Amino acid sequence: MAKFSIDVNGVGDVQAKIKGLVKYRPMIRSCIVKSLADMKNRSEQLTPEDTSELKKSAYQRMNGDLEGIFGFNKEYAPYVEYGHRLRNGKFHPANPYLKPNAEAQAKIFKKDCEEAMRRLAK
Structure with missing residues (x-):
């Protein structure tokens, strides 16, 4: 059985940066949950209404x-x-x-995440 080893410089730095990102997961998750709720609420106004069935099918x-x-x-x-x-x-x-809803939410999501990161960085 052959034995060998590989030595890579800088792996520790990369690992430290990846571990540092873990603290952002709850913040990102909360931004996603908020965005989903925002889109659901906005769909009440944007979704065409004939019989209301389409509007009621939002999830x-x-x-x-x-x-x-x-x-x-x-x-x-x-x-x-x-x-x-x-x-x-x-x-x-x-x-x-749906597209106008997603486009509107993309800007809000970005702003929410930036604000959360600013608060987290303090």
Whole structure:
């Protein structure tokens, strides 16, 4: 059986930096949870309402420690967001409600995370 060793310089520095990031996990998680709630609340105003079924199908959940999911359960949700062709050949135009919500939240999420990091750095 052969024995060998590898010596890599700087690994300790990288390990220390990675361990230092662990303190940010709860802060990032709280920003994600807040963003999901914000998007759910904003969907009340942005989601088109015909029968209210699409609006009622909005959901949010954490998917692991640092990932969240927000969306709609109705099978016709993409057709409302992007538009669709009718049986008579005419095109029903898009009525975007998810993309504007995500775009608005991206700015808020960034601001929330920056503010939390500033508080954490003090």
